[in-house]
Amino acid sequence: MGISGYSCGMSEARTRGRPRTFDxxxxxxxxxxxxxxxxxxxxxxxxxxxxxxxxxxxxxxxxxxxxxxxxxxxxxxGRSPVGAFVAEALAEEETARGAFARILRDAARIYADPSHPAGCLAISAATNVTAQDAEVAAFLRDVRNAGVAAFEDRLNRAKKDGELPAEADAPALASYFTAVVQGLSQRARDGATAEELARVAELALAAWPGGR
Amino acid sequence: MGISGYSCGMSEARTRGRPRTFDxxxxxxxxxxxxxxxxxxxxxxxxxxxxxxxxxxxxxxxxxxxxxxxxxxxxxxGRSPVGAFVAEALAEEETARGAFARILRDAARIYADPSHPAGCLAISAATNVTAQDAEVAAFLRDVRNAGVAAFEDRLNRAKKDGELPAEADAPALASYFTAVVQGLSQRARDGATAEELARVAELALAAWPGGR
DNA sequence: TCCGTTGTTGAGTCATCGCTCAACAAATGA
DNA sequence: TCATTTGTTGAGCGATGACTCAACAACGGA
Structure with a gap:
């Protein structure tokens, strides 16, 4: 795959000059x-x-x-399966509850998957940076906060649809699920197993309005 | 100077030679x-x-x-009020539920307090390190995982005391509350306010066995 | 065939990193 | 007073950071 037409499968505009020697x-x-x-x-x-x-x-x-x-x-x-599971759950699940349940369960499984580095790149790759790289940290912070906004949108839709009661606190729920996902990432990087995180995900779902 | 018995308040052994010119x-x-x-x-x-x-x-x-x-x-x-609130809550609160409620509420308030850097030093100060500083990252990871163990101990005591049912999943609850605390720290560093995090803390408490 | 274009190579730029050393300064004990 | 001890100073060490440049190599188009 590629960014917006690089040397990806579907190749790109014919190049002049010496071809690149690496993929x-x-x-x-x-x-x-x-x-x-x-x-x-x-x-x-x-x-x-x-x-x-x-x-x-x-x-x-x-x-x-x-x-x-x-x-x-x-x-x-972000376009790989490992990075896109949140957006996919939000887009594909019919109910908000189903989407957030899937997000937490996927996070537990994916973040602790030993076939790749633990946790989430967008969460953990630019937390400690010098002043000269502040823009990189800000870039990832914006990505994370955009995720919160996406959560909130989905929750507001659920309120409109009647899935959630009108008095549900969408911003707080969005922030809560974000915090749990980020916490799962941290716990995975600290060595927590997929089994442990799966139980954490189930506990976290108890916060859903209406209870467990 | 000394590693065990710093020059804190209660001073230290009389020194010979030129005295230090800074505090x-x-x-x-x-x-x-x-x-x-x-x-x-x-x-x-x-x-x-x-x-x-x-x-x-x-x-x-x-x-x-x-x-x-x-x-x-x-x-x-870790000895400052800001760093010790978790240990204090575990030690001072009579019930486990009271301890964890206080921990989450304190975390929400303290991590977003604008009078000092956001979040928790032990959680966020050594997440991205080079190989040569791996021991520093391991040091903080051990601190965090010791926190999980302390949570689990308190929860097991609550089971012995009958505050929690025998079938409560202490390891999962300990990991869950750790994840939430770490998530609160991250959200605070990403700009979340104390008010927002306080609502997150209340939502997180719904995971307590027996519900809200 | 030869030119223009693009990629690779190896050497090297300058800044900053953590850290140290010899010389000097300020205290105490004899 | 003077030796000893400890701390400060300013200069600078070797290593590594991100990054670049001139020379060369491999392609397409004319």
């Missing part, structure tokens, strides 16, 4: 994994180029700079 | 604030010495190295 998408996947594991600043360009098997100048020619590469990595992650 | 506790408080704000690696020794008003060699003479300073900062933070 741009594979390199991007490598970047996703490293940023996911260690975070933005703790992953050096040297580690990235070594893992990609290329030289620094090739990375800069292909991606711009480290921040641009990170932004692309976040977008790729 | 060690005040310097430590500065370190707490900077590490709390930016995290371990994103806070440079240069920033620390500038904020403390001292030269690097003075910092190293007084604290050892950057990691040792961080460990001391974490201990000081």
């Amino acid at each position: 741009r998408d594979a390199a991007l996947a490598t970047a996703v994994r490293l940023f996911w594991e260690r975070g933005f600043e703790a992953t050096s360009v040297g580690e990235l180029t070594t893992a990609m098997g290329i030289r620094p100048a090739s990375l800069y020619a292909a991606f711009g700079d480290k921040k641009a590469l990170f932004r692309e990595a976040v977008e790729v992650y | 060690r506790d005040a310097a430590l408080a500065t370190a707490v604030r900077l590490f709390w704000e930016r995290g371990f690696e994103a806070t440079s020794v240069g920033e620390l010495t500038t904020a403390m008003g001292i030269r690097p060699a003075s910092l190293y003479a007084a604290f050892g190295d950057k990691k040792a300073l961080f460990r001391e900062a974490v201990e000081v933070y």
Whole structure:
């Protein structure tokens, strides 16, 4: 897959000049994994180029700079199954309750899946940054807060549909489910198993208006 | 100086040689604030010495190295009201339910208090670190996981006391409340207000066995 | 065939990182 | 008074950070 028409399966405009000697998408996947594991600043360009098997100048020619590469990595992650499960649940589930139940259960399973780094890249990859990378942290913060807004929209729709009572506190519920999802990510990074997180998800669902 | 018996209030053994020209506790408080704000690696020794008003060699003479300073900062933070509220609630509240309700409400209020950095230092100060600082991340991870164990102990006591039914899932509840507290910290760092987090805390309490 | 374009290569830029050292300054004990 | 001890100072160490540049290599178009 690609961002908006890069060298992805469906290729791109014919290029002149020397063709790239490495797979741009594979390199991007490598970047996703490293940023996911260690975070933005703790992953050096040297580690990235070594893992990609290329030289620094090739990375800069292909991606711009480290921040641009990170932004692309976040977008790729967000379109991967692991990064898109929240949006998919919100879009596909008929009821809000079903959507949030699925989100929590998926988060428990996915965040602790040992086949990839624990937790969520968007939650944990830019929490500790220097002043010069504040924009990167702000970028991910905006992504997270957009998630809160999406939760709130879904909850308000549920109120309009009558699924939730009129007195339900949509902003608080949106913030609550966000906090739980972020907490699941942290717990996964701290070593919690999928089984443990699955039980946490069930407990968290008790906050749904009307109870368990 | 000493690692066990700092120059806190109750002073320390009489020193020979030239006396320190700066307040060690005040310097430590500065370190707490900077590490709390930016995290371990994103806070440079240069920033620390500038904020403390001292030269690097003075910092190293007084604290050892950057990691040792961080460990001391974490201990000081943990003894401050802001860092000790969890332990205090567990120790002082008669019922487990009262303890966890107080923990969540305190977390909501304290993590979003604008008079200091948002969230919890132990939760957010060493999430993105390079391989060479892995021990620092492990140190805070152990602190957090010790918190989970403390939660579980309190919940098991509640089961023995009959406050919780025998079939209550203490490990899952401990992990759940940990996740919520960590989520509150993250939400606070992302800009959530104390009012918003207070409503989140009330929602989270609905998971208590027996419901709301 | 030769040109223009693009990518790779290896060396190297400059800034900052954590940290240290020799010289000097200020205290105590003899 | 003077030796000892401890802290401060200013300069600077080696390593690593992100990033760049000139030279070379591989392609398409004319």
